[in-house]
Amino acid sequence: MEPDCTVPGYPDIFVVGDLMSLDHLPGVAEVAMQSGVHCARTIGRRLKDNRVPRPFVYRDLGTMAAISRFRAVAKVGPLKVGGLIGWLLWLVVHVTFLTGFKNRFGALARWVVSFVGRGRYERALTGRWIAGNDPSAEPV
Ligand SMILES: Cc1cc2nc3c(=O)[nH]c(=O)nc-3n(C[C@H](O)[C@H](O)[C@H](O)COP(=O)(O)OP(=O)(O)OC[C@H]3O[C@@H](n4cnc5c(N)ncnc54)[C@H](O)[C@@H]3O)c2cc1C
The missing domain is CATH 1.20.5 (Single alpha-helices involved in coiled-coils or other helix-helix interfaces)
Structure with a gap:
């Protein structure tokens, strides 16, 4: 491309x-x-009739990943955060970047179900789930 x-x-x-x-x-x-x-x-x-192509330049603002219930890792420049504080940061950043109240409310509601309950649908995909052998099985 x-x-x-x-x-x-x-x-x-x-x-x-x-x-x-x-x-x-x-x-x-x-x-x-x-x-x-x-x-x-x-x-x-x-x-506005300006057709001069400009290359896409990516600005790395940092990296975040949820790694388990209430735990996430985040690296923003030299700053590294983990555990519950990392997870709260992950939550705030993700909700902030969603567009509109409806999306934010919907995402928060789903996350409450996922993180407070034991359902893992939005946190892990495994071969067993994809194959549909036993959808109720705990991921391995
Ligand atoms: C389990 C998981 C965890 C992740 N965790 C992180 C993370 O912690 N941090 C991070 O930065 N990124 C994470 N990612 C990656 C991130 O989700 C993607 O990079 C990002 O969502 C890509 O955005 P997108 O708009 O390109 O595609 P998507 O977000 O996939 O959006 C594409 C949209 O197009 C729709 N669509 C598809 N086909 C059609 C069609 N024919 N007609 C109309 N609509 C269609 C789809 O339904 C979907 O809504 C994760 C991804 C997964 C799967």
Whole structure:
């Protein structure tokens, strides 16, 4: 793909997020959000008759991952946080970046069910679940 997130030979087709393959960028939410913004801004500039392509430049704002119930790891620049504080940070960042009240409320409600209960549907995928052999089985 082209550095401006378009398909070679098709400048009006953009590929962003998990589907894009550019500069070995990881398939994470931050790349998806930034490439989406880049695409929107490019379209906005084109509507103002500026068709000069600008390459997508990813700004690494840090990395976060939930690793278990109430535990997450986060690395923002030199700062590394883990455990419950990391999880609270993970929660705040993820809710903040969701768009609109409905999405935020829906995500929080699902997370309450997932984290307070024992259901693991939104936290782990295993081969057994995908094969559908025993959907009620605990992940191995
Ligand atoms: C289990 C798991 C944990 C993750 N944890 C993290 C994490 O901790 N931190 C992090 O940064 N990233 C994490 N990721 C990665 C992150 O979720 C993705 O990088 C991000 O969601 C990609 O965004 P996207 O918009 O490209 O794709 P998606 O978020 O997958 O959005 C694509 C949307 O398109 C819809 N769609 C698909 N086909 C069609 C169609 N034909 N017509 C209409 N709509 C369609 C889908 O339903 C979906 O809503 C995780 C991913 C998974 C699976």
